[in-house]
Amino acid sequence: MSKVRVRFAPSPTGPLHIGGVRTALFNYLYAKQQGGTMILRIEDTDQGRFVPGAEDYIVEALKWVGIGFDEGTHVGGPYAPYRQSDRKAMYRQYADQLLTSGNAYYAFDTTEDLDAMREKLKAGGMAPQYDAVSRMSMKNSLTLSEDDVKQKLEAGEPYVIRIKLPRKEEVRFHDLIRGWVVVQTSAMDDKVLFKSDGMPTYHLANVVDDYTMKITHVIRGEEWLPSAPLHVMLYRYFGWEDVMPQFAHLPLILKPDGNGKLSKRDGDRLGFPVFPLQWQDPATGEISSGYRERGYEPEGVMNMLALLGWHTSDNREIFSEKELIELFSLEKISKNGAKFDPEKAKWFNHQQLMLKPNAEIAASIMPEAVSKGYNTTLDYLEKVVGLIKEKVTFKSEIIDKSAYFFEAPQQYDAQVSAKKWTAQAVQYLTAFAQALEQNKAANAVEIEALFKSTGESTGIGAGSAMQPLRLALSGEGGGPPIFEMLHLIGVEESIARINTAIQQIALTA
DSSP states (O other): OOOOEEEEOOOSSSOOOHHHHHHHHHHHHHHHHTTOEEEEOBOOOOGGGOOTTHHHHHHHHHHHHTOOOSEETTTBOTTOOOBGGGGHHHHHHHHHHHHHHTSEEEEOOOHHHHHHHHHHHHHTTSOOOOOTTGGGGSSBTTTSOHHHHHHHHHTTOOOEEEEOOOSSOEEEEEETTTEEEEEEGGGSOOOEEEETTSOBOHHHHHHHHHHHTTOOEEEEEGGGGGGHHHHHHHHHHHTOGGGOOEEEEEOOEEOTTSSSBOOHHHHHHHTOOSBSSOEEOTTTOOEEOBTTTTTOOHHHHHHHHHTSSBOOTTOOOOOOHHHHHHHOOGGGBOSSOEEOOHHHHHHHHHHHHHHSOHHHHHHHHHHHHHHTTOOOOHHHHHHHHHHHGGGOSSGGGHHHHTGGGTSOOSSOOHHHHHHHOOHHHHHHHHHHHHHHHHHOOOSHHHHHHHHHHHHHHHTOOTHHHHHHHHHHHHSSSOOSOHHHHHHHHOHHHHHHHHHHHHHHSOOOO
16 A cells, blocks of 8 residues: 555635644544655635635644644645645646546636526526536537637637536445445536636646645545545546545534534634634734634644544543544544534643643743743742642633732632631631741641641631631632642741731621
8 A cells, every 4th residue: 555645735715714623633643643644735726715824824823733744835845836826837738638538628608608507407497507418508619619619719718628527427436434425427517627717626636636746545524525526537537546545524513502514603603713823804804713812722722623523442532642643543533523612622721731741831921920020930830830720721821810829919809708707717827827937837738737736726627717728828719729829838928928817807797
């Protein structure tokens, strides 16, 4: 078997949807798992839909998620160029080859001609398509004389080149996810392959590029499944069937309620991103949010996308990139659409955050700590991260949620103080502060032991003072393990905070 070569081939018509990122990811995982080659090819044959900045966005987005390429527009390679508009000159010869073999024809129909044909077919209860039957009543090289065709071409009359499909023939191919797919050519259009502006359509360019770049597997979204029979016919007409790539059409990513394909509007409506990076539409200025700017970890996004339609036998959910590569297989991809769950995306982010080294997180948020005026060190911030990250979803929340590690609280949770700040609690905390000052506990275990012994000496239950202690230290009613928190803040600073709270918080009745 040939060495695996796969490609991700987006069109630069706007921002890359997370469905596209998942397609790129599945190609990437399969290539790496098989020791193959991953290619980025930009399919920009539709110049009318080209959006400035979209190609750079695609490259940056995939790099952020962690998807690398062995060949492509931005890295080069032996089959360059990898942008279809740069390969424009080569496509005409393949269109001419199909014309010569009788498997394609010139069509000179105007927009009005096409509209009239479709309306007539609709009125007769037939499918409004340009096919083996309807083409015989249109202006093309199958119905016009050779001289008429020559004259029209020499006169520069607009034309397209269409594939000539047989009237009734079975097209069969095996999809690695869906099994055998069978379609009758009577249900297919004579699609346009080449336009008079010198540009091929997607169908011709896609097949020619996959062949010339020696692609072995075409792993793409389910929306391209209807095009696959046409592509199989092109491989047949060119005589390339023996090297035709294997197909694998991925299931759709569905809306959170499961009804229909996930769209940008769903994200806008429900408040979650559907793009990997923030995107500003160059035409309207409209800004769409991205996972990166929302604070998601790229490893979490990769993990989340991998499980949208793929699973392991043991139904694990948390994977490193290395583990995904080792375990990935096309056979484990579902035929059914995968519901997108924005809350699950947050869960994945939290799980990946928990796996990240505290030092790495601390280094990334240190600038924010400095900007807030906190006088801290990386070593101290690393310890704060270790205590706080379990309580947050995004690392961007850490500094805000850990302010009390850097400065004494300026105010206290009113609900907690109203319920828990009692005379007994104050008595307990006063005795505990004195015990701390006298004993100078060296670690969280010794601090906890000192706290419990204070309960024995005062005859007051330790439980009644636990939340008041947290309130005095942080101003809040919840947080990380309290004795580890006290140890990190420091015994002297903690004593000062306890004494300040005793002075400032009013006793409950």
